[in-house]
Amino acid sequence: MNQIAPSLRRRTLLGAGLALGSATLPSFAQTKQALRISTPAVPDDWHAKMWTVMKDELEKTAPGQFDVQINLNASLFKQGTEPAAMARGNLEMASISAFDIAKLVPEFSIFTAGYVVRDPDHMNKVFNGPIGDELFKLVSEKMDITILSPIYLGTRQLNLRELRNVRTPADLKGVKLRMPSSKEWLFLGEALGATPTPLAFGEVYLGLKTGTIDGQDNPLPTVRSAKFYEVTKQLTLTNHLVDGIFISISNKVWNSLSADQKTKLKAAAQAAAKYNNQNRITDEAQLVGFLKEQGLTVTTPDLDAFRKSVQSAYLNSDYAKVWPKGLLERINQVK
Numbered sequence: 357m358n359q360i361a362p363s364l365r366r367r368t369l370l371g372a373g374l375a376l377g378s379a380t381l382p383s384f385a386q387t388k389q390a391l392r393i394s395t396p397a398v399p400d401d402w403h404a405k406m407w408t409v410m411k412d413e414l415e416k417t418a419p420g421q422f423d424v425q426i427n428l429n430a431s432l433f434k435q436g437t438e439p440a441a442m443a444r445g446n447l448e449m450a451s452i453s454a455f456d457i458a459k460l461v462p463e464f465s466i467f468t469a470g471y472v473v474r475d476p477d478h479m480n481k482v483f484n485g486p487i488g489d490e491l492f493k494l495v496s497e498k499m500d501i502t503i504l505s506p507i508y509l510g511t512r513q514l515n516l517r518e519l520r521n522v523r524t525p526a527d528l529k530g531v532k533l534r535m536p537s538s539k540e541w542l543f544l545g546e547a548l549g550a551t552p553t554p555l556a557f558g559e560v561y562l563g564l565k566t567g568t569i570d571g572q573d574n575p576l577p578t579v580r581s582a583k584f585y586e587v588t589k590q591l592t593l594t595n596h597l598v599d600g601i602f603i604s605i606s607n608k609v610w611n612s613l614s615a616d617q618k619t620k621l622k623a624a625a626q627a628a629a630k631y632n633n634q635n636r637i638t639d640e641a642q643l644v645g646f647l648k649e650q651g652l653t654v655t656t657p658d659l660d661a662f663r664k665s666v667q668s669a670y671l672n673s674d675y676a677k678v679w680p681k682g683l684l685e686r687i688n689q690v691k
């Protein structure tokens with residue numbers, strides 16, 4: 357009988373286990389790539405629902421290859437902290453704002469400036485052309501993340517807790533206008549003539565309800581999905597920022613994907629962006645009516661006064677000093 361000493365048998369089994377381990381390595385390589393997503397978006401918002409579009413698309417085109425985990429309401433990472441989490445490798449994907457990017461890529465602050473991008477079509481052409489290519493390359497180099505697709509968040513409008521006659525920026529003097537918490541956002545609030553007050557998105561509803569803030573600015577689809585109309589009385593259509601956000605992925609993950617996976621993930625992100633953009637644009641055309649029905653007073657200010665004042669605040673600021681020479685003109689020329 358072929359007796360094996362217990363210790364030897366253990367070693368043999370261990371060896372077999374190791375051999376088995378290395379023999380199964382290729383299938384390890386095929387384990388699903390986790391894609392943890394963090395966003396402050398509320399569930400009823402198009403840019404929350406778009407992630408399910410991306411997930412469903414990937415299930416079809418790359419079955420079993422990705423494990424998409426969608427975390428809404430900033431439940432995984434606080435608003436604005438996603439780029440750092442992606443660079444550290446603690447988060448795979450997020451939709452980040454031009455303001456988040458401008459902190460590390462100052463050239464990008466041109467897209468945080470009011471009244472630069474004209475409308476969603478202009479935005480689409482600017483980002484999906486040579487200007488987008490050049491700036492997204494800088495983002496990858498400086499932030500270690502890859503932008504898979506820009507999306508249209510909407511055109512930001514003023515939304516006030518109490519009725520107020522707002523014709524020009526001077527009429528916003530002393531108004532505590534909530535802005536997201538970074539100096540780039542606060543500058544926009546100041547340029548509008550208000551007193552900017554930093555607050556995370558998830559705290560805005562309560563801030564409006566209790567009166568710790570006098571107003572907030574967001575695109576109309578957000579005013580609807582976050583139900584800000586329940587706690588405000590006025591909407592002033594300033595159109596001050598045609599706002600884009602960017603579906604991004606950590607380079608640590610992006611660089612580990614095969615060429616085929618990259619193509620499929622990018623296509624899935626673009627399908628999500630298309631779904632979001634179409635729905636938001638349709639919504640924006642209809643929501644003034646809906647918000648009036650909810651009891652909001654809708655006003656149109658002196659748009660020339662707002663445009664002149666905001667543009668001059670930016671052009672005279674330190675932000676404009678780092679905009680690449682000729683970039684503003686190139687953006688303006690995109691038709």
Ligand code: KDO
Nearest residue numbers: 396397398453536557573574578
């Ligand atoms: C907001 O906090 O006002 C903002 O609109 C800023 C955007 O960049 C983005 O973070 C957005 O909130 C969230 O996705 C919630 O809609």
